[in-house]
Amino acid sequence: MKYQIKQLAEFSYVDEGHGDVLLLLHGLFGALSNWESVISKFSKKQRVIIPILPIIEMPIREASIDGLTSYTERFVEKLGLDNFTILGNSLGGHIALVYTLNNKSKVNKLILTGSSGLFENSMGGSYPKRGDRKYIEERVKYTFYNPLMASKELVDEVFDITNNIRKGLNIVSIAKSAQRHNLSKLLNEIDVKTLLVWGLNDTITPPQVAHEFNRLIKKSEVRFIDKCGHAPMMEHPDLFNEYVDEFLKETVLI
Secondary structure, eight states, rough: OOOOOETTTEEEEEEEEEEEEEEEOTTTTTOOOGGGGHEEEETTTSEEEOOOOOOTTGGGOOOOHHHHHHHHHHHHHHHHSHHHHHEETHHHHHHHHHHHHTTTEEOOOOOOOEEOOSSSGGGGGGGTTTOHHHHHHHHHHHHHGGGGGHHHHHHEEEEEEETTTHHHHHHHHHHHHHHHHHOOOTGGGOOSEEEEEETTSSSSSOOHHHHHHHSTTTTTEEEEEEOOOOOHHHHHHHHHHHHHHHHHHHHOOO
């Protein structure tokens, strides 16, 4: 399914549906297709917004967790968003956490899936190798429980990014920034209801990472999905959406 990409000032984004805002933040190699099932389900009753994070376009000096969080803050301000739910996968979860810590009054609920911020085994333990498509294919498959999820199109997209010197430098810079940017001492400051949806077979942010997030974020709950890797919304979209839907229906007590 194709969605219209809107442009406003420096921002490219998808904006589908009407109602309470659900802001989605993608990962390091994320694409709009990662969120297709989420958009399809929730845009029927909510306003689903996805900023396309400028991971491979932003200046190298800004290619970091702080730079991407700042971009997200400018985006939210430009669209005049308030009192919304933010859902982040992998790197997007990390940005969602930092955004929530910096903007507590803006966020109503927080949803994390395969989030970095505590520990992540980036690209399966090493950074991408330029020019080695077989290596990239192995690393993309490593993201999923079912290796068939690593389609030729997805592998080609990641290979193209890592085989470009400038894009590759941004990827490495952001990956290193995420590994340095540990949030363990700050997570007790998050005071919004938080849902953790995790793949039991996630090899990048393993299940113990979810348990640690659950321990450190006081109003959090965790849901695990079996036979699932680092992107539950792609491998098990129906169950992922069921957990998210249940969470969104819960009343927030002020």
